[in-house]
Amino acid sequence: MIHSRTLERPSSQTEENTSTPAVRAIDAVKTYGKGDSAVRALDGVSVDLDRGGFTAIMGPSGSGKSTLLNCLAGLETLTEGRVLVGDTDLAHLNDRQLTELRRNRIGFIFQSFNLIPTLTAEQNITLPARFGSSVIEQDWFDQVVATVGLKNRLRHRPSELSGGQQQRVAVARALAARPDIIIADEPTGNLDSDSGAEILAFMRNAVAELGQTIVMVTHDPVSASYADRALFLADGRMIEDLHMPTYQSILDQLRAFGE
Numbered sequence: 001m002i003h004s005r006t007l008e009r010p011s012s013q014t015e016e017n018t019s020t021p022a023v024r025a026i027d028a029v030k031t032y033g034k035g036d037s038a039v040r041a042l043d044g045v046s047v048d049l050d051r052g053g054f055t056a057i058m059g060p061s062g063s064g065k066s067t068l069l070n071c072l073a074g075l076e077t078l079t080e081g082r083v084l085v086g087d088t089d090l091a092h093l094n095d096r097q098l099t100e101l102r103r104n105r106i107g108f109i110f111q112s113f114n115l116i117p118t119l120t121a122e123q124n125i126t127l128p129a130r131f132g133s134s135v136i137e138q139d140w141f142d143q144v145v146a147t148v149g150l151k152n153r154l155r156h157r158p159s160e161l162s163g164g165q166q167q168r169v170a171v172a173r174a175l176a177a178r179p180d181i182i183i184a185d186e187p188t189g190n191l192d193s194d195s196g197a198e199i200l201a202f203m204r205n206a207v208a209e210l211g212q213t214i215v216m217v218t219h220d221p222v223s224a225s226y227a228d229r230a231l232f233l234a235d236g237r238m239i240e241d242l243h244m245p246t247y248q249s250i251l252d253q254l255r256a257f258g259e
Helices: 067-070 095-104 119-131 138-148 161-178 192-208 245-257
Strands: 022-032 037-050 054-058 079-084 106-112 180-185 213-218 229-234 237-243
Touching: 022 067, 022 095, 037 067, 037 079, 037 237, 054 067, 054 192, 054 245, 067 079, 067 180, 067 213, 095 106, 106 161, 106 213, 119 161, 138 161, 138 192, 161 192, 192 213, 229 245, 237 245
Parallel strands: 054 213, 054 229, 106 180, 180 213
Antiparallel strands: 022 037, 022 079, 229 237
16 A cells, blocks of 8 residues: 655664664574485574665575575574574564564565566555555655656556566565565576666665665676675685675686686
């Protein structure tokens, strides 16, 4: 639902110290299986992700990057260590509370757009707010729509939109509820290079102009070069933390992996 009132941040953001990282992992360990067959997907990862930043997580296949993303989003629980979203320790939440946190404080952008085919673009964008506790203010909705360039497509259904336009709807949906953090898992993986560049530019603008926090898993150095920071994982450990990465610096690091 959209309301035309003064813009307000959700209480989860206004009540927390703005200097608190948007999300942090502390000595994060994730193990799958037991005994000799156990796989240590995360092996003591610690990282703070500040508010208003765009972070790319990279690494070779099996490095633990997707596991880290899922644990930061509360989609998977750690075997050891802690994940905090703002001041909230996810280990202290029950299943219902975790569901509410993901609904109200975390936005998601996936490789497969995950739009409801029978709903218009506008209805898809506002859908999470109908199930959560957030209210989308009209001014904010208009700003998000303008940022992702959807003003003339709001009444179109997904089948009437290109792949790039569908992903714009997904980006707008993630932004609309003004979550503490947006989790993006290979968001341009199903797009051609031009559409992918548009989506990354919209995400970059969401950070620069709207103050959003985005964490993105990607294997693509071009995509990662849009970020403020690139974290590199290998064998479940963080081995490099590049600030203001360039395409070349990312490529050099990936070559060190033999990618």
